[in-house]
Amino acid sequence: MADLVSYVIRKILLAIPVILLATLIVFLMLYLTPGDPIVAIMPPHATQADLQELRAKYGFDQPFIVQYGKFLMRLLHGDMGQSVARSTLNVDVSTLLMQRLPKTLELMAIGLTISYSVGIPLGVFSALRQNSWKDRSVMVFTLIAYAMPSFWLGILLMLLFSVYLGWLQAEGTVGGFSSIILPALTLGLGNAALTTRMMRSSMLEVTRQDYITQLRSRGLPEREVILKHALKNAILPVITVIGLDIGWFVAGAVVVETVFSWSGVGMLITTSISNHDFPAVQGCILVLAIFVVLGNLIADIMYAFVDPRVRLG
Amino acid sequence: MRLRKGLNDRLLSWKMSGGFKQTVADILERSSRNSMVVIGMTLIIVIVALALLAPVLPIADPTPSELFLEDRTLPPSSDHWFGTDELGRDVFSRVIWGARVSLTVATLAVVFSLMIGVVLGLTAGYFGGVVDYIIAGTIDLFWTFPAFLLALAFAAALGPSLANVILAISISYWAGFARLMRGQALSVRERQYVEASRALGAKNIRIMFAHVLPNCLSPLIVWASVGVADAITIESSLSFLGVGTQPPTPSWGYMLFRGIPFLEEAPWIATFPGLVLLITILGFNLLGDGLRDVLDPRMKGMRR
Numbered sequence: 037m038a039d040l041v042s043y044v045i046r047k048i049l050l051a052i053p054v055i056l057l058a059t060l061i062v063f064l065m066l067y068l069t070p071g072d073p074i075v076a077i078m079p080p081h082a083t084q085a086d087l088q089e090l091r092a093k094y095g096f097d098q099p100f101i102v103q104y105g106k107f108l109m110r111l112l113h114g115d116m117g118q119s120v121a122r123s124t125l126n127v128d129v130s131t132l133l134m135q136r137l138p139k140t141l142e143l144m145a146i147g148l149t150i151s152y153s154v155g156i157p158l159g160v161f162s163a164l165r166q167n168s169w170k171d172r173s174v175m176v177f178t179l180i181a182y183a184m185p186s187f188w189l190g191i192l193l194m195l196l197f198s199v200y201l202g203w204l205q206a207e208g209t210v211g212g213f214s215s216i217i218l219p220a221l222t223l224g225l226g227n228a229a230l231t232t233r234m235m236r237s238s239m240l241e242v243t244r245q246d247y248i249t250q251l252r253s254r255g256l257p258e259r260e261v262i263l264k265h266a267l268k269n270a271i272l273p274v275i276t277v278i279g280l281d282i283g284w285f286v287a288g289a290v291v292v293e294t295v296f297s298w299s300g301v302g303m304l305i306t307t308s309i310s311n312h313d314f315p316a317v318q319g320c321i322l323v324l325a326i327f328v329v330l331g332n333l334i335a336d337i338m339y340a341f342v343d344p345r346v347r348l349g
Numbered sequence: 350m351r352l353r354k355g356l357n358d359r360l361l362s363w364k365m366s367g368g369f370k371q372t373v374a375d376i377l378e379r380s381s382r383n384s385m386v387v388i389g390m391t392l393i394i395v396i397v398a399l400a401l402l403a404p405v406l407p408i409a410d411p412t413p414s415e416l417f418l419e420d421r422t423l424p425p426s427s428d429h430w431f432g433t434d435e436l437g438r439d440v441f442s443r444v445i446w447g448a449r450v451s452l453t454v455a456t457l458a459v460v461f462s463l464m465i466g467v468v469l470g471l472t473a474g475y476f477g478g479v480v481d482y483i484i485a486g487t488i489d490l491f492w493t494f495p496a497f498l499l500a501l502a503f504a505a506a507l508g509p510s511l512a513n514v515i516l517a518i519s520i521s522y523w524a525g526f527a528r529l530m531r532g533q534a535l536s537v538r539e540r541q542y543v544e545a546s547r548a549l550g551a552k553n554i555r556i557m558f559a560h561v562l563p564n565c566l567s568p569l570i571v572w573a574s575v576g577v578a579d580a581i582t583i584e585s586s587l588s589f590l591g592v593g594t595q596p597p598t599p600s601w602g603y604m605l606f607r608g609i610p611f612l613e614e615a616p617w618i619a620t621f622p623g624l625v626l627l628i629t630i631l632g633f634n635l636l637g638d639g640l641r642d643v644l645d646p647r648m649k650g651m652r653r
Binding site for chain 1: 416486489490491493494495496497498499501502503505506507510537570578582585586589590591592599602605606608609611616619620623624630631634
């Protein structure tokens with residue numbers, strides 16, 4: 037157990053530089069943006085002295101490292117600046133994020149549920165019928181689902197269910213379950229393809245092992261061998277990567293939320309970019325990056341918990 | 350001297366077995382029997398040929414200076430295979446010209462990532478020690494950071510333009526190549542032929558690029574192929590979100606975005622560009638998966 041604890045602490049320490057990198061990138065965004073913000077907000081007849089005074093007031097005249105340090109200090113106090121978009125002028129970015137975050141989490145949770153409840157059974161099904169036409173069709177499905185760009189999938193689903201069949205709402209977050217199902221499905225399908233492939237190869241590996249043969253030779257019904265004994269071991273590597281899936285979902289959420297006008301953090305990024313609301317873009321990217329880092333951390337820890345060999349490495 | 354003789358013997362036997370030509374012929378032969386490579390390659394060749402021939406093909410102007418609004422949202426017909434968009438432009442022609450943009454951006458982004466990744470990964474893995482510690486740490490940082498978010502942040506900050514999209518994708522994608530290259534270099538540098546060339550007085554830089562690099566080519570080729578598919582996905586996503594390729598330059602992602610309000614009235618605007626996008630991504634993924642099986646059977650199932 038002690039080795040597990042030290043492993044977890046080591047992993048947490050390793051996550052800190054990545055989060056620092058995220059803050060640095062987000063801070064650099066302002067530096068890279070063309071144009072001087074001070075010149076932009078002052079009237080054209082302002083003198084050099086006026087400009088200089090304002091630069092000093094906002095701290096723009098200080099060296100890079102000092103500015104970055106101040107930025108970090110503000111972040112530590114939970115201050116991500118204020119929005120500069122017309123509709124949300126001077127609202128704290130952290131307030132905006134708090135409003136939007138539950139929506140994104142809801143979408144990701146349902147997307148994850150869909151991808152696992154499709155991927156795991158399909159992978160087992162495919163493995164038990166290895167090299168049959170059924171297995172091959174599942175594999176072709178996963179290839180296409182994996183390559184499918186999420187925004188195009190979203191558009192196709194919208195076309196089918198909202199335009200032609202008229203069953204579900206295409207846009208917005210008002211309609212409860214019927215409005216979340218399409219975005220969640222769009223978000224979940226690509227990951228379902230990955231889960232299917234992993235589950236299939238893991239199941240194939242487990243069913244070749246001696247203890248399975250031994251159980252079969254003792255006359256245990258095939259159903260029980262698979263469901264009670266093989267599945268338990270085969271599913272482990274698949275669910276330990278649940279944390280890594282968060283990375284996939286974060287990138288997907290930005291696009292999927294935009295397609296369906298789902299008012300989460302992803303949608304906030306897109307609208308903020310078009311409104312040139314940089315504080316909001318910075319906040320969103322930082323929060324999403326922290327999510328991914330936490331996801332990776334969870335994956336590492338779960339993996340070490342399941343497979344003791346990892347802890348020593 | 351004995352060492353050199355040993356090397357010469359091996360070289361001789363390799364040459365007798367046909368040398369480089371034979372090795373290439375061998376790989377081509379095995380590839381042609383792999384259905385994934387064949388299907389993937391066919392899809393890619395069709396798309397690339399259409400993209401290259403776009404200026405000479407008898408298709409409409411994708412960005413006409415004069416718009417014929419009475420032609421807008423026409424359904425697919427023999428005149429307009431994929432119909433026309435909301436401004437009366439031919440969707441088929443815009444899809445083909447869009448392929449040029451997507452393929453150029455993706456290829457350049459992968460080439461740049463590959464160059465950064467190979468140089469840094471090779472240096473880290475070959476030299477080891479402090480150099481490795483610093484470079485490997487940087488690689489890990491960028492590897493953990495989600496590529497799409499990084500690209501989005503850079504593209505949003507730099508402002509939308511083709512060059513910035515290529516830069517954004519390269520910055521976010523090089524770590525994969527570097528990681529791969531470092532791992533390979535670490536394992537190859539202990540081999541006897543590397544030791545032999547060092548004993549013969551070869552310079553580090555020569556050993557790295559003439560001996561270590563060629564032995565890492567197979568996984569790099571596989572990754573580059575899959576990388577083009579990823580880069581196309583990132584480029585089209587950025588364009589879809591409005592921070593990638595800018596209008597009037599035809600781009601698949603932006604065409605899809607513009608097609609959403611017209612889904613009911615003219616579904617072809619948003620469906621056809623997506624179909625070609627899917628086919629292209631599928632082609633590169635299939636090629637990568639197939640090549641992995643052909644070049645290095647041990648790597649089977651490594652990609653997640």
